[in-house]
Structures are given as structure tokens and as C-alpha cells.
Amino acid sequence: MSIEISQVEHVAELARLQLSREELERLSTQLSHILTYMEELNATETGGVAGTASVVAGEANVLRDDEVQPSLSQDQALSNAPEAVDGMFQVPQIIGDR
Amino acid sequence: MSLVKCTLKELQDRFTRGDVSAVEIVRAYFLRISVVxxxxxxxxxLNDKETMLSQAEALDHALGAWRKTEPMMAMPIAVKDNICTEGLPTTCGSRILGGFVPPYSATAVDALRSQQCFLIGKTNLDEFGMGSSTEYSAFGASRNPWNLSHVPGGSSGGSAVAVAADECVAALGTDTGGSIRQPAACCGVVGLKPTYGRVSRYGLIAFASSLDQIGPITKDVMDAALMLNVLAGHDARDSTSADKDVPDFTRVFKKKDVKKLKIGVPLEFFAEGLDEEVYDAVGEALAVLEDLGGTMEEVSLPHTGAAVATYYIVATAEASSNLARYDGVKYGFRAKESPNLSEMYRATRQEGFGPEVKRRIMLGTYALSSGYYDAYYAKAQAVRTLIREDFDRVFQDVDLLVTPVMPTPAFQLGEKIEDPLQMYLSDLYTISASLAGIPAIALPCGFSRKGLPIGMQILGRPFEEDVVLRAARAYELATDWRKKRPRIR
Structure with a gap:
């Protein structure tokens, strides 16, 4: 299994990571190495086997009534924001010209 | 005996009897911390010493001569730094949570705090729990108290070190693929990963949600039971928490033997790659359990060899999704002066995450990406089913399984940091129990010639922590390993 640099770049874009050239090269080697190991899974026959997403026994939806309950205040919810203004999270401009 | 050497049970008894005050406890532990x-x-x-001392004074004053106390009252407990603690910074060992002070506490922390324990500090970990040595922490590696040039294991390395070095009486860790058990084994202490769903994950910062579980790291098995008594139980705030009865886990110790217990020895865990000293130590432990009345039986878990690959697909896929939330908007670190929003996301994540976290996000994103999903993620989920079925089958016949915790004793700092696959393979023996969601405990069963601890692992059926603890306690009382303490130098 060999992962080209262009594939690494594509995955980094999906993952919103701005990797350096050096990181792209290193990850190309490392991911190739790790994924080769993971291909050992192909030796295991899984025809007709249902996948396990959760080990919770007797899985069922966990629902509750839609009632107003105490929660964090606006100040608490914003207390960790890198930038906040007028009770809102502030981000770089996303609409129109700057 | 010095206060800091006490087990949780001993310290509880001394405090309840009034032999020691809350102020004396806080002073003793902060002194110990200042030394080691x-x-x-x-x-x-670390929590603020003066604040804790004034809390302790208030507690002593309120109690007076009347010592009716909650079990955890005045007990100095450390908490792994991926578990939210209201008012106390929680970093996950990452730059990306720089400055984050949770506005709420995890349910597990609330359970301890409601009994007025002393939350003494937040312990080091591999970034977001991703690692087996604490070397991937953005705050530098912790050291093994038995030999400072060796790793303490990970990812809950800081919690295992704090317990082994007497810097707290007990600690919370978290385990996704062995992160409680492996550092416990490296540091010669006890680590219990409860059944998935036994302890609420509310307030535990998610790494791989179908695997993550909070559990205790303690000086002995009795203490693990005392901690589990406080931690276990259903929580409406975690939809995966189990609505099951919680027994008093200390009551199982009335029986001091393992008579009538059938103990399975899975051949695949004693195969090639297992260090000879570990093999011998676990073999001797099996003989002790047999002397105590256990019946031994060889069993097979045929899909064990596929566990590491399965785990590193499932866990990284879940991580890539869980860690998408770190975008520099709502909390934590934000990269400076980005021209637009998408540049801000990319730069924040690039600067905020360390190399192992990026590697795992990349692996997980790849495994979930279009064209590869079936070959990796769906395949791994199917193999996970086969691994679970292996356990279901052997547990029809035996009550417990005994295995090593790690293929070797603790490795040296730096030994595996440049080779991620070798680091992943050190989780070989702990990963299966995580994939199957079953309870497993690590406890000391010997030392290598170099003086490093060796751990054994006891695994049980889902929600049978009581059986696991009973066998572990019987073994512990029949041996003296827990009495050996590291000399830190």
C-alpha cells in the first residue's frame, strides 16, 4: 500500500489541516506503512458478518421529553471563546468583500 | 506510616477515626508533590494549595469530633486532564485547548466532589489520549517512578505516576485501547477499565466514543472497588450509560479465594513477541490463582491478531469526527490573523494539534473517505464483531481470562516515538477488551531484572466487575507485589 503525496494533500484538505511540505512527505511514508499493516484485515473472512458500531447491549433510542431545563448561561457558553462580541462568537468575515 | 503511603482505604479509615485531619492530609500531599x-x-x-487548605480547615471545623463522613471526604484525588473540571483548566495535553476552563464538571468528577474529596490536580496524558507513553503530550513526558529514563505508559501516564509516586491517593484515568491498564502496569499500580457504559462519559472529552471509558487507577484492588462504588451508575446525560444495578463492589472481597471460578488462558496472548520475563511472571500468577482454587483452562480467541488493525481504524475514524469540533471558534486556541474562515480553521488545527493527533486524524479521515470506507472502516467494524464473538464464546465456558497487559515492561523514553506502528503494537493485549467493551483490570504481578514492574490483566464478562475484582483481590492478598514502592531518584 502506497499513499501518494497528492492523496495526503486531499485527505488533509478534508480534515482541514494545513500541513507543511515536510509533514506531507513524512505522512505519505508513515500512512503507507501503517495502512499496509492494516491490510492484514483482508485475511479475515467477514462475508455476512454485521458490523459493530456500538457494544451497548439491546441498543435502543434514548429519548427524553422536550422540556426546558437549566443549561449554561450565555456568558458561560461564551466564556471560552477566543473572540466574542455582543453575546456572539466572532469569526473572520465570511460574506462579501473585505 | 507516612500519610502519603496510605492506600485509599487506610486513609479513609484514619480520617474517619479522627487520627488525621483534612488539613494534615492536604499539607502532606503538597509536601510530597514539592519533593517528587x-x-x-x-x-x-495543580489545584491551588491555599484554596485547598482553607477548604480543609472549613471541613475540619464542620466535622469537629463527630466523624461521620462520606467515603471520599478529604481524599486527595487526581484527575486525568481530558476529564472536565469546572473552574480548573482542562487541556487534553493539547495546545488546541489552551486557556480552556470548563464551565461544568464531568459526572464522574461531580460524584467525587459531591463527597467533598480534594481534587488535587489534573494529570498528564498523551494528547487527547492518543499514545502509549505520555511522550505525545504538548506539556512534555511524565517519567516512570521506578526508573526515570523509562516511560510511565499511556495515555493515562500522569495518573499512574501520581498514584505510584504517592502524589495522590487515587486517580481517574480513561481507557480507549488500554490507556488505564497499560500505564498502571508500567508503574506497578492497579488500573480498572470498567464495562463500556458502567461509568458515565459525560464531561469526558471524546476521543473514540464507542470505546472511551473512565476508570480508577489505585494503589490496590480494594481501592479500585471503593472508587468504582462512587463512579458507577446510570447517567441521563450519557445515552450510552447503562441502566444496571450497581452492587457494593467491596462486598465481593468477603470471599478470599477463587474457588469455583474457571479461568481461561488465551493462547494467542502468550505467543510470539511476548517478553520472556513477562511470560514467566504471568505464568507464576496463574499458578497462584490455581493454588487459590481456580480451575485453569486453555482457550482460544482466534481473531486476536486482527485487533490492533481493527482498533486503529475504528478509533481513528471516530477521532477524526470527534476532533472536527476544534475549529478555533467556541473554545481554546485560535491561530492569529487568518484572512478568512476556512484559513482560520486550517491554521488553527495545524498549529494546535501535535504530530500524533494529526496522524490519527489523517488515518481516520482516510479510512472514512469516499472509495475507502468499505475497505477499511466497514471491514474493521465487521472484524470487531468477530472479536466480540470470540469473547462471547469463551465466556460461555470460563468466568475470567488472564493475560499479560503489555508485551514488555515499560520501554525507554524516545524508544518508539519515531515509529508509530511499533507504538501501536504495544497495545496488543489491551485493545481486544476495549473493542468488546468488557471489564478488565491490570495489577502488578512481578518485576523485571531491571526492576521495572510487570502487570497481569484479568478480563471478565460485561458488567461482572465484581468477579474480576474478587479474583484480583484474592491474588493481591496472596502476594506482596503491592507493598513494593518505587524509590524515586
Whole structure:
């Protein structure tokens, strides 16, 4: 299994990571190495086997009534924001010209 | 005996009897920390000593001569730094949570705090729990108290070190693929990963949601039971928490033997790659359990060899999704001066995450990406089913399984940091129980010639922590390993 640099770049874009050239090269080697190991899974026959997403026994939806309950205040919810203004999270401009 | 050497049970008894005050406890532990912390580096954040002393004074005053107390009252507990603690910074060992102070506490922390324990500090970990040595922490590695040039294991390395070095009486860890058991084994202490769903994950910062579980790291098995008594139970705030009865886990110790218990020895866990000293130590432990009345039986878990690959697909896929939330908007670190929003996301994540976290996000994103999903993620989920079925089958016949915790004793700092696959393979023996969601405990069963601890692992059926603890306690009382303490130098 060999992962080209262009594939690494594509995955980094999906993952919103701005990797350096050096990181792209290193990850190309490392991911190739790790994924080769993971291909050992192909030796295991899984025809007709249902996948396990959760080990919770007797899985069922966990629902509750839609009632107003105490929660964090606006100040608490914003207390960790890198930038906040007028009770809102502030981000770089996303609409129109700057 | 020095206060800091006490087990949780001993310290509870001394405090309840009035032999020791809350103020004396806080002073003793902060003194101990001032002596050893610079050598072992267990903590990322220490709680404020003066604040804790004034809390302790108030507690002593309120109690007076009447010593009716809650079990955890005045007990100095450390908490792994991926578990939210209201008012105390929580970093996950990452730059990306720089400055984050949770506005709420995890349910597990609330359970301890409601009994007025002393939350002494937040312990070091591999970034977001991703690692087996604490070397991937953005705050530097913790050291093994038995030999400072060796790793303490990970990812809950700081919690295991704090317990082994007497810097707290007990600690919370978290386990996704062995992160409680493996550092416990490296540091010669006890680590219990409860059944998935036994302890609420509310307030545990998610790494891989179908695998993550909070559990205790303690000086002995009795203490693990005392901690589980406080932690276990259903929580409406975690939809995966189990609505099951919680027994008093200390009551199982009335029986001091393992008569009538059938103990399975899975051949695949004693195969090629297992260090000879570990093999011998676990073999001797099996003989002790047999002397105590257990019946031994060889069993097979045929899909064990596929566990590491399965785990590193499932866990990284879940991580890539869980860690998408770190975008520099709502909390934590934000990269400076980005021209637009998408540049801000990319730069924030690039600067905020360390190399192992990026590697795992990349692996997980790849495994979930279009064209590869079936070959990796769906395949791994199917193999996970086969691994679970292996356990279901052997547990029809035996009550417990006994295995090593790690293929070797603790490795040296730096030994595996440049080779991620070798680091992943050190989780070989702990990963299966995580994939199957079953309870497993690590406890000391010997020492290598170099003087490093060796751990054994006991695994049980889902929600049978009581059986696991009973066998572990019987073994512990029949041996003296827990009495050996590291000399930190």
C-alpha cells in the first residue's frame, strides 16, 4: 500500500489541516506503512458478518421529553471563546468583500 | 506510616477515626508533590494549595469530633486532564485547548466532589489520549517512578505516576485501547477499565466514543472497588450509560479465594513477541490463582491478531469526527490573523494539534473517505464483531481470562516515538477488551531484572466487575507485589 503525496494533500484538505511540505512527505511514508499493516484485515473472512458500531447491549433510542431545563448561561457558553462580541462568537468575515 | 503511603482505604479509615485531619492530609500531599513532582512530572495543573487548605480547615471545623463522613471526604484525588473540571483548566495535553476552563464538571468528577474529596490536580496524558507513553503530550513526558529514563505508559501516564509516586491517593484515568491498564502496569499500580457504559462519559472529552471509558487507577484492588462504588451508575446525560444495578463492589472481597471460578488462558496472548520475563511472571500468577482454587483452562480467541488493525481504524475514524469540533471558534486556541474562515480553521488545527493527533486524524479521515470506507472502516467494524464473538464464546465456558497487559515492561523514553506502528503494537493485549467493551483490570504481578514492574490483566464478562475484582483481590492478598514502592531518584 502506497499513499501518494497528492492523496495526503486531499485527505488533509478534508480534515482541514494545513500541513507543511515536510509533514506531507513524512505522512505519505508513515500512512503507507501503517495502512499496509492494516491490510492484514483482508485475511479475515467477514462475508455476512454485521458490523459493530456500538457494544451497548439491546441498543435502543434514548429519548427524553422536550422540556426546558437549566443549561449554561450565555456568558458561560461564551466564556471560552477566543473572540466574542455582543453575546456572539466572532469569526473572520465570511460574506462579501473585505 | 507516612500519610502519603496510605492506600485509599487506610486513609479513609484514619480520617474517619479522627487520627488525621483534612488539613494534615492536604499539607502532606503538597509536601510530597514539592519533593517528587519535578522528577516525575505527573501533573499538568495543580489545584491551588491555599484554596485547598482553607477548604480543609472549613471541613475540619464542620466535622469537629463527630466523624461521620462520606467515603471520599478529604481524599486527595487526581484527575486525568481530558476529564472536565469546572473552574480548573482542562487541556487534553493539547495546545488546541489552551486557556480552556470548563464551565461544568464531568459526572464522574461531580460524584467525587459531591463527597467533598480534594481534587488535587489534573494529570498528564498523551494528547487527547492518543499514545502509549505520555511522550505525545504538548506539556512534555511524565517519567516512570521506578526508573526515570523509562516511560510511565499511556495515555493515562500522569495518573499512574501520581498514584505510584504517592502524589495522590487515587486517580481517574480513561481507557480507549488500554490507556488505564497499560500505564498502571508500567508503574506497578492497579488500573480498572470498567464495562463500556458502567461509568458515565459525560464531561469526558471524546476521543473514540464507542470505546472511551473512565476508570480508577489505585494503589490496590480494594481501592479500585471503593472508587468504582462512587463512579458507577446510570447517567441521563450519557445515552450510552447503562441502566444496571450497581452492587457494593467491596462486598465481593468477603470471599478470599477463587474457588469455583474457571479461568481461561488465551493462547494467542502468550505467543510470539511476548517478553520472556513477562511470560514467566504471568505464568507464576496463574499458578497462584490455581493454588487459590481456580480451575485453569486453555482457550482460544482466534481473531486476536486482527485487533490492533481493527482498533486503529475504528478509533481513528471516530477521532477524526470527534476532533472536527476544534475549529478555533467556541473554545481554546485560535491561530492569529487568518484572512478568512476556512484559513482560520486550517491554521488553527495545524498549529494546535501535535504530530500524533494529526496522524490519527489523517488515518481516520482516510479510512472514512469516499472509495475507502468499505475497505477499511466497514471491514474493521465487521472484524470487531468477530472479536466480540470470540469473547462471547469463551465466556460461555470460563468466568475470567488472564493475560499479560503489555508485551514488555515499560520501554525507554524516545524508544518508539519515531515509529508509530511499533507504538501501536504495544497495545496488543489491551485493545481486544476495549473493542468488546468488557471489564478488565491490570495489577502488578512481578518485576523485571531491571526492576521495572510487570502487570497481569484479568478480563471478565460485561458488567461482572465484581468477579474480576474478587479474583484480583484474592491474588493481591496472596502476594506482596503491592507493598513494593518505587524509590524515586
Amino acid at each position: 513532582e519535578s522528577k516525575v512530572k505527573a501533573y499538568i495543573t
